[in-house]
Each structure stands twice: as structure tokens, then as C-alpha cells.
Amino acid sequence: MILYDYWRSSAAYRVRIALNLKGIPYQSVPVNLIKEGGQQHSADYAALNPNELVPVLVDGEVTLNQSLTIIDYLDEHYAGPQLTPSEGKQRYLVKALAQDIAIDIHPINNLRVIQQLNHRFDIDERNKVHWMQHWINTGFAALEQKLAPIRGIYCVGYEVSLVDVCLVPQVYNALRFGVDMSAYPNIDEIAGRLNELDAFQRAAPDNQNDAT
Ligand SMILES: N[C@@H](CCC(=O)N[C@@H](CS)C(=O)NCC(=O)O)C(=O)O
Incomplete structure (x- = not known):
């Protein structure tokens, strides 16, 4: 599990919390949003996420952006606390x-x-x-x-x-x-x-x- 991450990004921070709550180990790959005019705008990162925003989560074949969707994905595919109740x-x-x-x-x-x-x-x-x-x-x-x-x-x-x-x-x-x-x-x-x-x-x- 790889998280394209930035320490001060609140969207990435949400995903880090969810991964920790579920006890899922992950590797953080920092994308510095300030340095070099913003590494989110580099060609390599833009190829991964044309929105040029963090976070992106890569789980094997699955590559996802949007923190809320990433957390839904974790809820549906991994054990641990369900962060959005599944019904009701x-x-x-x-x-x-x-x-x-x-x-x-x-x-x-x-x-x-x-x-x-x-x-x-x-x-x-x-x-x-x-x-x-x-x-x-x-x-x-x-x-x-x-x-x-x-x-x-x-x-x-x-x-x-x-x-x-x-x-x-x-x-x-x-x-x-x-x-x-x-x-x-x-x-x-x-x-x-x-x-x-x-x-x-x-x-x-x-x-x-x-x-x-
Ligand atoms: N709706 C997206 C928002 C992602 C987002 O806005 N990320 C910010 C950091 S919190 C970012 O990468 N900003 C870079 C920029 O504005 O250039 C999500 O929830 O993942």
C-alpha cells in the first residue's frame, strides 16, 4: 500500500488516520506541495493524478484519488473499524x-x-x-x-x-x-x-x- 502524501495536506491526513485506525501498514511517498513550484505539478505525478492533488493511494492494481472515496474503499475491502456505517x-x-x-x-x-x-x-x-x-x-x-x-x-x-x-x-x-x-x-x-x-x-x- 503506497500513499502519495504531504505532511500538511488535510486530505492526506484523513487517509493516514483511516489507515492507522484500520491497522493497515503503508508506505508514505511525500509529494512536496511547495518545493520546486509544487511537486504535484511534476510530469510524473500528473501522470498518476491529472488533478495534481494529493492524496493518491495505490493498493496493488488499484489507484485511487479523493480521500473520501479512498476511505470508502478501505471500509469495503479491509477489516477494522467501519468509518461509515454500512446501513441505517x-x-x-x-x-x-x-x-x-x-x-x-x-x-x-x-x-x-x-x-x-x-x-x-x-x-x-x-x-x-x-x-x-x-x-x-x-x-x-x-x-x-x-x-x-x-x-x-x-x-x-x-x-x-x-x-x-x-x-x-x-x-x-x-x-x-x-x-x-x-x-x-x-x-x-x-x-x-x-x-x-x-x-x-x-x-x-x-x-x-x-x-x-
Ligand atoms: N477532494 C480532494 C482534495 C485533494 C486536495 O485538495 N489536496 C490538496 C492538499 S489538502 C492539494 O494537493 N493541494 C495542492 C494544490 O493546491 O496545488 C480529496 O479529498 O482528496
Whole structure:
């Protein structure tokens, strides 16, 4: 199992957490998103993933991008905790909340979006931070409200789910960009608890070999 990875990529971070939770050994191949103008744009990597984004997972004959799909694949093909329940109404709740984070919050704060804001609109560092905070705050305000009545010790009840796997990398990003987490007590408390788990700790950006 090979994961094309980058220590600070939240999408790759999700997959690292899922692999660790399921106890699947893997080899991380770092793709430095900054160095050399971004190694994701190299010809070799673009041949592997024409989207020029990490992560990509290679499992024998199977090559997959899209972190949520990769995690579905792991759920369906490997033992260990099921991160999206296979049936029942919880299945759709988990998917919707995970997508709130991975589809509505994350992409608009992606590196290539910020690079375009820089190149085309010449935004400075202060406005870049405002942009990041604005979209994270918008998403977290809604998520906090949605989690309050349904949460257990984790986002959905008492088992770690795909929502938790998406939450922790997004909270890492929020802290990186100075979001005030005191406005989100449920998110903050759950993320703190998840960060005590070994699978989450081993996946943390600062614990990756390519961390700088
Ligand atoms: N929807 C994709 C998003 C992948 C993605 O946006 N990856 C980011 C890192 S978190 C990336 O490679 N960015 C490189 C760039 O913006 O040039 C997934 O969930 O896997």
C-alpha cells in the first residue's frame, strides 16, 4: 500500500488516520506541495493524478484519488473499524457531516485557491488569513450547531466515524490560521479527545517524516 502524501495536506491526513485506525501498514511517498513550484505539478505525478492533488493511494492494481472515496474503499475491502456505517440512518448522517467539512469547508481554502488569490488579486498575508478564517468559521458555526444535539464522545455517538477523521485535520488547519476555537466548544472538545488516540497522533502532520 503506497500513499502519495504531504505532511500538511488535510486530505492526506484523513487517509493516514483511516489507515492507522484500520491497522493497515503503508508506505508514505511525500509529494512536496511547495518545493520546486509544487511537486504535484511534476510530469510524473500528473501522470498518476491529472488533478495534481494529493492524496493518491495505490493498493496493488488499484489507484485511487479523493480521500473520501479512498476511505470508502478501505471500509469495503479491509477489516477494522467501519468509518461509515454500512446501513441505517447513521450512514447518511455520517456522510453528510463529513462532506460538510471535506466538500464545503476544505476546498475553498486549498493551496491553489490561495495561490490564485495571490497571483490575480495580490492579496496580502493579512487578507489571506482573513479568507481562511472566514470560511472555516462559516463551516464550523454550522457544524457546531449540528453536532450539539447528536454528539456523543465523538461527533456521531460513541464510535469514531468518518466525521471525526475529517474533523481533526480541519481543526489542525483552523489552529494553524488562528481561528478562535472557544466559539466551538463541541468541536474543540471532540477534537481534543480524538487527538489523544494513537491512530490520530501517528497521522498528525508534525509526526510525518517529511514535516519541515
Ligand atoms: N477532494 C480532494 C482534495 C485533494 C486536495 O485538495 N489536496 C490538496 C492538499 S489538502 C492539494 O494537493 N493541494 C495542492 C494544490 O493546491 O496545488 C480529496 O479529498 O482528496
